[in-house]
Amino acid sequence: MNKNNRIKSLLLLVFTIIGFLFPVIRNDPYTLSLLLIIFVFIVAAVGFRLIYITGRLTIGQAAFMGVGAYTSALLSLNFGINPWLGLLIGGIAAGILALGIGYIVLRVGGVYFVIITLCLAEISKLFWLWWRPVTYGNSGLIDVPGFSIASFQFGINKIPYYYLSLIIMLVALFVMYRMERSRIGIALHALGQNDVLAEHLGINRTRYRVLAFTTASFFCGVVGSFYAHYIHFVHPDQFGVMPSIMIQIYGIAGGIGVFFGPIVGSFVVAGLTEFLKIAKEFQPLIYGPLLVIIMLFLPKGLIGLPQMFFKSSKK
Amino acid sequence: MNAQDILAMVINGLSSGLTLMLVALGLTLVFGILHIINLAHGELYMLGAYCVWWLSELMGFNYWFAIVLAMILIAFLGVLMERYLFRRFRAIMVPSLVVSIGLMLFLQSSILLGTGMGDKEIEPVFHGQVTFLGTSLSLGRVIIGAVATVLVIAVILFLKYARPGQAIRAVAQDAEASSLQGISMNSVSRLTMIIGSALAAAAGGLLGPVFHLDYMMGFPVLLKALLAIVLGGMGSVVGGVILGSLVIGLVHSFATTLIGPEIAEIILFLIIAFILLIRPSGFFGMELRT
Numbered sequence: 001m002n003k004n005n006r007i008k009s010l011l012l013l014v015f016t017i018i019g020f021l022f023p024v025i026r027n028d029p030y031t032l033s034l035l036l037i038i039f040v041f042i043v044a045a046v047g048f049r050l051i052y053i054t055g056r057l058t059i060g061q062a063a064f065m066g067v068g069a070y071t072s073a074l075l076s077l078n079f080g081i082n083p084w085l086g087l088l089i090g091g092i093a094a095g096i097l098a099l100g101i102g103y104i105v106l107r108v109g110g111v112y113f114v115i116i117t118l119c120l121a122e123i124s125k126l127f128w129l130w131w132r133p134v135t136y137g138n139s140g141l142i143d144v145p146g147f148s149i150a151s152f153q154f155g156i157n158k159i160p161y162y163y164l165s166l167i168i169m170l171v172a173l174f175v176m177y178r179m180e181r182s183r184i185g186i187a188l189h190a191l192g193q194n195d196v197l198a199e200h201l202g203i204n205r206t207r208y209r210v211l212a213f214t215t216a217s218f219f220c221g222v223v224g225s226f227y228a229h230y231i232h233f234v235h236p237d238q239f240g241v242m243p244s245i246m247i248q249i250y251g252i253a254g255g256i257g258v259f260f261g262p263i264v265g266s267f268v269v270a271g272l273t274e275f276l277k278i279a280k281e282f283q284p285l286i287y288g289p290l291l292v293i294i295m296l297f298l299p300k301g302l303i304g305l306p307q308m309f310f311k312s313s314k315k
Numbered sequence: 316m317n318a319q320d321i322l323a324m325v326i327n328g329l330s331s332g333l334t335l336m337l338v339a340l341g342l343t344l345v346f347g348i349l350h351i352i353n354l355a356h357g358e359l360y361m362l363g364a365y366c367v368w369w370l371s372e373l374m375g376f377n378y379w380f381a382i383v384l385a386m387i388l389i390a391f392l393g394v395l396m397e398r399y400l401f402r403r404f405r406a407i408m409v410p411s412l413v414v415s416i417g418l419m420l421f422l423q424s425s426i427l428l429g430t431g432m433g434d435k436e437i438e439p440v441f442h443g444q445v446t447f448l449g450t451s452l453s454l455g456r457v458i459i460g461a462v463a464t465v466l467v468i469a470v471i472l473f474l475k476y477a478r479p480g481q482a483i484r485a486v487a488q489d490a491e492a493s494s495l496q497g498i499s500m501n502s503v504s505r506l507t508m509i510i511g512s513a514l515a516a517a518a519g520g521l522l523g524p525v526f527h528l529d530y531m532m533g534f535p536v537l538l539k540a541l542l543a544i545v546l547g548g549m550g551s552v553v554g555g556v557i558l559g560s561l562v563i564g565l566v567h568s569f570a571t572t573l574i575g576p577e578i579a580e581i582i583l584f585l586i587i588a589f590i591l592l593i594r595p596s597g598f599f600g601m602e603l604r605t
Contacts, residue, residue, distance in 0.1 A: 057408070057409055057412065104592060105588070105592065107592070108591055108592060110408060111352055111408060112545075112591050114352065114408075114412060115352070115541055115545060115587075115591065116588050116591055118538070118541070119538075119542075119584040119587060119588055120588075122538060122580075122584060123581055123584045123585070126577045126578075126580050126581050126584075127577075127581060129577050130575075130577035130578055130581065241534070245416055245420075248413075248416070249416075252409075252413055256409075281424065281427055281432075282424050282427065282428060283424070284420035284421065284423060284424040285420075285421060285424040285425060285428060287417070287420050288416075288417040288418060288419070288420035288421025288422075288424070289417065289421055290417070291413050291414065291416060291417030291420070292400065292414050292417040292418065292421075294413075295404070295410045295413050295414050295417070296400075296403070296414075299410070
């Protein structure tokens with residue numbers, strides 16, 4: 001283990017401890033709920049990156065969040081299924097759907113894949129709007145039950161939800177990190193760099209891409225389901241094209257090249273908009289120019305900023 | 316269901332297909348020359364509509380004059396976009412997509428900031444109905460279709476016979492070879508953006524009196540235009556787009572009337588996804604350029 005790696009793991013440990021102690025240091029419902037949403041989007045953005053490294057850019061990940069959210073919310077509303085189980089079922093539903101769709105669409109590359117995923121996001125939203133007898137269309141699902149442990153209801157208290165989302169995020173990140181560092185990850189990177197060559201070396205293009213797609217979508221489903229039980233409300237607009245674009249912004253703004261890029265991106269972009277206290281409708285006014293500026297001047301994303309600084313100071 | 320209903324559906328479909336064509340033509344031209352999917356193209360349409368609203372309702376210009384002025388203004392915006400952004404990202408997929416998404420978000424929210432939430436309407440210039448083969452049609456729709464047809468034909472003639480138009484086609488065929496022939500890549504891509512933006516603005520201005528203006532109105536149109544050019548074959552300059560837009564317009568009009576609006580769009584998207592999977596080069600057999 002070299003020095004760089006040791007610093008990295010130390011930093012990680014510090015951040016995880018801060019994450020766990022945060023509610024003790026500052027028990028403020030507003031900050032907690034902000035962090036909680038950031039955690040949800042971090043999972044989605046890291047999943048977006050996992051697909052991206054295989055050479056496929058997707059603008060449809062929110063569709064899988066929607067599948068998780070609707071599955072789990074409908075099961076708990078109509079059949080009284082426990083939300084804890086719902087988290088898993090939501091994830092599995094999204095994963096199975098991703099498996100099926102992935103086998104078909106991941107064969108198509110480049111711009112075509114982008115358009116297909118864009119369609120996917122829009123289709124999923126229209127589908128929830130259309131299936132009125134079950135999803136209540138534009139009115140959305142209300143009174144989605146929250147989590148409880150034995151007789152302890154999570155209720156409106158933010159702290160249990162905060163810990164739950166933190167744990168979900170850490171598990172998802174751990175799985176995706178290990179995946180990228182394993183043999184599978186090497187195969188995924190190889191596909192992204194040159195998929196024809198990779199296939200000649202015995203890496204099955206479609207199968208590995210489907211694996212990445214399914215893993216990312218499974219976690220998207222889980223966080224989608226968590227989100228539904230957390231805000232007790234599910235609406236088609238939460239899972240259209242816009243949230244998918246947001247996931248992409250978080251991923252790319254932070255730096256798509258490294259694993260921790262999307263994490264930094266989510267914190268900085270979401271934190272910045274919160275800090276500037278902009279109304280929701282006007283937030284794109286910041287995101288738009290931010291994306292353009294990052295693409296023009298920081299092709300490595302925000303995470304490349306210190307690196308650039310150090311390099312120039314060494315010269 | 317009688318013959319008149321069917322005729323009404325066909326004419327509605329053709330009319331929306333023709334205006335869609337204006338947006339799709341620009342999108343495919345830009346894709347053919349710059350190899351960029353400009354996701355902000357729908358916003359040029361939206362800005363065109365707002366520009367016409369601003370010029371005709373607030374400044375009191377004549378509607379047609381307002382459309383022409385809006386086309387010029389939006390074309391100028393397109394030139395700026397091309398000069399400072401798209402030119403740098405020619406044929407690099409990820410950054411160019413991200414930049415165009417950035418532009419899309421920025422233009423949408425700046426319009427929201429500039430004009431507020433409330434409903435904006437452009438006063439229709441033409442009222443009344445015309446009767447055609449026993450079906451009564453709104454005069455406004457017919458005129459929109461006619462103007463769109465004239466514009467499309469003008470663009471086709473320009474691409475076919477004018478020297479700058481021929482240069483555009485040459486670059487779309489082989490950028491390197493046409494550079495060697497002395498065609499300036501930059502001026503061709505600027506010209507393409509001018510044509511594309513002006514057409515999108517015209518479509519927005521024409522359809523403005525039909526719908527309410529809304530800062531999000533560009534995105535659905537962009538999606539449909541994308542579908543049209545996918546159907547016709549990406550980057551194929553003219554033929555495919557024209558057929559694609561008409562098919563999208565007709566399918567949409569029929570499905571909306573027969574089975575309802577949301578499921579109509581779902582069907583449309585599914586058809587397109589299917590076509591992309593079996594024939595990425597487009598349904599009408601245009602050549603795929605990479």
